[in-house]
Amino acid sequence: MAGFISGQDFSSNDEEKHIYTVMPRLTFKVEGGLEKNLKFWTNIYTQYYTYQGMIHDAKYIDLVYEILDFKIIDKKSEKAIREAKKRIKSLLLSVHKKQNQVEKMTEEEKKIYQLFGNIQEPNKFLKAMHRKRLRFQLGQKDRFVEGLYNSGKYLIFMEEIFKKEGLPIELTRLPFVESSFNLKARSKIGASGIWQFMKSTGKLYLKINDWVDERNDPIRATEAAAKLLKLNYESLGNWPLAVTAYNHGRKGLMRAVRKVGSQDLDEIVTEYRSSRFGFASGNFFTELLAAIEVxxxxxxxxxxxxxxxPLSFYEVDIPDPVYLDEILPFLGINLEQVTELNPALSSKIFSGKKLFSGGYFLRLPLNEGQTAQEALDSFKVHYAQIPLSLKQRRQSKAKYDRKFTSEKKR
Incomplete structure (x- = not known):
């Protein structure tokens, strides 16, 4: 039978080591046409809440037609957006017809006309009417602030992981773009966790089964993200492309590089044409730059x-098959704390629906001033006092039938 294995002391009482201090160097630079994009995303993260947004041009991203505030507008947001786009399309068409007769334009039309003053392109007003050009962007300020709060628990560990991999620590800010650092982020298409791994990609690096999904563990998922980003960099040769590949896919970016004949992201965004390489892929790197700045x-x-x-914990490999809800009271450990420290584990593990069968490092809370070794020694003493009947459990059919009959319907 395996013995207890102690992990590292994952405590941090020295706030000077935490990310409150300014990071030593900024690896990424903003060049070329990306500067306007950076300002746009910085404003989205810092000025506009999720009840606000803007109608803007997808090609000339700093060209903003209208700011919408859904607290003021007494309509559903989707309807308000549709009506705003319809109104702007009508204005663009009217400006196109009157562009050689500015004196006949209304005040609203003149504002549109002036927005395009520095854009030299034939039929620019007609082209701007295209459904892919007229775009709505929701504000993110409140989500970003909440994400900053959440990040305090994990960034110190994430930075260490990237340092060990020899990667720029600025990359650890990517979850602000992917998920707003939402610890419970789940997408409609199946991506999960702060790094938004799809199951197919996650399985290449992480443990994913019916009782554990390490995509939802920020620390384990960061280890996986570091490996993936490192592979992207080795394949593509620079960080703007490697980061964009995190969103678009490594093979897709390699194809874009071949078609454009350049490794310059700005050139690829401007020249590459693909149904899959859209607004999200083209803006992904500048979103990261904005997140780093903010x-x-x-x-x-x-x-x-x-x-x-920052979280403070130690790790143990429990050698016996146990129900956590049965043994934690003997250890004097709060179930809520253990749940927070082990977000990869299924809720069935914590509720007693499923057996915790070992082979997985369980994180347990460190008391203030306590070292991992002290905590482990205390754990062993308390664990030895747990009745043997609770430490050699099997998936109990009686318990299963009694408490969780609904499971039979599956």
Missing amino acids: EKNSDSYFPQLKRAR
Whole structure:
């Protein structure tokens, strides 16, 4: 029977080591046409809430037609967006017809006309009417602030992982783009966790089965993301492409590089034509740059910001098949704390629906001032006092039938 295995002391009482301090170097630079995109996304993250948004041009991203505020508009947001786009399309068509007779334009039409003043392109107003050009972007300020709070629990561990892999620590800000650092993020297409891994990709690096999904563990998922980003970089040769490949796919970006004949992201965004390489892929890297900027200077953007303290825990490999809800009271450990520390585990493990059969490092909370070894020694003493009948359990049919009869319907 396997013995207890202690993990590292995952505590951090030294806040000087935490990400509140300014990061030493900025690896990524903003060049060329990306500067306007950076300003756009910085504004989305810092100025507009999720009850606000803007109608803008997808090609000339800084060309903003209208700001919508759904607290003021007494309509459903989808309807308000449709009506705003319809109105702007009508204005664009009218401006196209009157562009050689500016004096006949209304005030609204003149504003549209002036927005395009520096754009030299034939039929520019007609082209701007296209459904792929007229776009709505929701604000993200409140989500970003919540994400900053959540990030306090994990960023110190994530940075260490990237340092060990020899990767720029700025890349650890990518979850702000992927999920707003939402610890319970789940997408409609099946992506999960702060790094938004699809199951097919996640299985290449992570344990995913009916009782554990490591995509939902920020630390384990960060280890996987580091490996994936490293592979992207080795294949594509620079970080703008490697980061974009995280969204678009490595093979897709390699194809774009071949077709355009350049490894410059700005050139690829401008020249590459593909049904799959759309607005999201083209803006993914500048969204990261904006997230890096906002997180680094979060005290300036959000003076009242508070971050959660880093998690403090140790790890054990429990050698016996047990029901966690049965043994934790003997250990004097709060189930809620264990649930927070082990987000990869299925809720069935914590509720007693499913047996925790070992072979997986369980995180347990460290008390203040306690080392991992001290905690482990204490754990062993308390664990030895648990009745043997609770430490050699099997998936109990009686317990299963009594408490969870609904499971039979599956």
